Amino acid sequence: MTRFLVVLLSLHVVRAAAADDTDGQLLGMDVHGFASQGFLVTTGNEYLVTESKKGSFQLSEVGLNFSKDLTDRLRFGTQFFAQNFGGAGNYTPKVDWFYLDYRVRDWLGLRAGRLKIPYGFYNEANDIDSARVAILLPQSVYPLQARNFLFAQTGAEIYGFVRLPGAGAIEYRVFGGTIFIDPNLVIPVGSPVQLKFNVPYALGARLLWETPVQGLRLAGSVFALRLDTVAFLGMGMSATLKDDASLWSASAEYAFSTLTLTAEYTRSRSNQVSVLPGNTFDITADGGYVMLTWLAARWLQPGAYYSLYFPDISNRHGPAQRQQDATLTLRFDINSHWLVKVEGHYMEGTAGLVNALRINPPPVNPARSWAAFLVKTTAYF
Numbered sequence: 001m002t003r004f005l006v007v008l009l010s011l012h013v014v015r016a017a018a019a020d021d022t023d024g025q026l027l028g029m030d031v032h033g034f035a036s037q038g039f040l041v042t043t044g045n046e047y048l049v050t051e052s053k054k055g056s057f058q059l060s061e062v063g064l065n066f067s068k069d070l071t072d073r074l075r076f077g078t079q080f081f082a083q084n085f086g087g088a089g090n091y092t093p094k095v096d097w098f099y100l101d102y103r104v105r106d107w108l109g110l111r112a113g114r115l116k117i118p119y120g121f122y123n124e125a126n127d128i129d130s131a132r133v134a135i136l137l138p139q140s141v142y143p144l145q146a147r148n149f150l151f152a153q154t155g156a157e158i159y160g161f162v163r164l165p166g167a168g169a170i171e172y173r174v175f176g177g178t179i180f181i182d183p184n185l186v187i188p189v190g191s192p193v194q195l196k197f198n199v200p201y202a203l204g205a206r207l208l209w210e211t212p213v214q215g216l217r218l219a220g221s222v223f224a225l226r227l228d229t230v231a232f233l234g235m236g237m238s239a240t241l242k243d244d245a246s247l248w249s250a251s252a253e254y255a256f257s258t259l260t261l262t263a264e265y266t267r268s269r270s271n272q273v274s275v276l277p278g279n280t281f282d283i284t285a286d287g288g289y290v291m292l293t294w295l296a297a298r299w300l301q302p303g304a305y306y307s308l309y310f311p312d313i314s315n316r317h318g319p320a321q322r323q324q325d326a327t328l329t330l331r332f333d334i335n336s337h338w339l340v341k342v343e344g345h346y347m348e349g350t351a352g353l354v355n356a357l358r359i360n361p362p363p364v365n366p367a368r369s370w371a372a373f374l375v376k377t378t379a380y381f
Helices: 002-020 144-150
Strands: 030-043 056-069 074-084 094-105 108-116 152-164 168-178 194-210 216-234 237-256 259-274 281-294 300-310 323-335 338-348 369-380
Touching: 094 152
Parallel strands: none
Antiparallel strands: 030 056, 030 369, 056 074, 074 094, 094 108, 108 152, 152 168, 168 194, 194 216, 216 237, 237 259, 259 281, 281 300, 300 323, 323 338, 338 369
């Protein structure tokens, strides 16, 4: 908590300095920051963080980003980020993303650096609480446990925006690079097994169509990566696991007056080969959601969604093989720099209790029906 307070104070100092500079900038740079603190309590099962049934404050994050136009066509930006969430805790600061962006024309640009992965409508907003209504994005498509792995890739991206006379406009993004995976986020403390990860490639694309129908946009995303894992088992023994993973999504959103209706579907496949017993598999998962948000007033935005997730489409039977999540959210904008959210989840099934990205035993006697309640406050500028 001490680190969180120190960083929060730093944000206040930077904000004050930026306010004194011309047009709210600091040394000619655009400066933005945020700090969030959340609280999660669950019934029946532990969820997302340890000891959530007792109530947990392990839902805090802080970020500070800078960007600047170097020339008419060249821009750079970076964000420093720290959080306390489950295994990714202790507010250890890191460079969350950074880029050099060279725009040749509206229809052609190039970025390089550690870039946000354009997947679906909201993957890039995983670090921007003020950009959405829900505290937790639908976990069937945007699992919070994967934020440290699938939020950004290090490499390059080609992008562009093309207007289509009489047919709206198209935005495209195509990227390739690698992903760094910290073994400490995967292995529990004290585990005798040590892991080393290597991602030879991570490739993907997103095509977003702003249709000629006012308020309607459609998108399709694809993403694939190769993950090579070396497991050190002790006594000089090791084993290699090779995983070819891929996922795609289809997205639709319609905004009418003060209402926004969003629906997304995703399907992923993991094909892993290993000499270790029980570690060779070929599994396909899918999930999706429907979400409705309402701008009821300048200070109030209610939202609701229904999310459904199946970790193995070949076996959809039983509570361990699905997660159904009915969610209600109230977002209160106290002012232009401070918001508070309250959110409740009614859950059926236990598939979401197992973190596929972390080595943990399955829960013992999990409750089939359970609930989660969250409160979160965010200050930003």
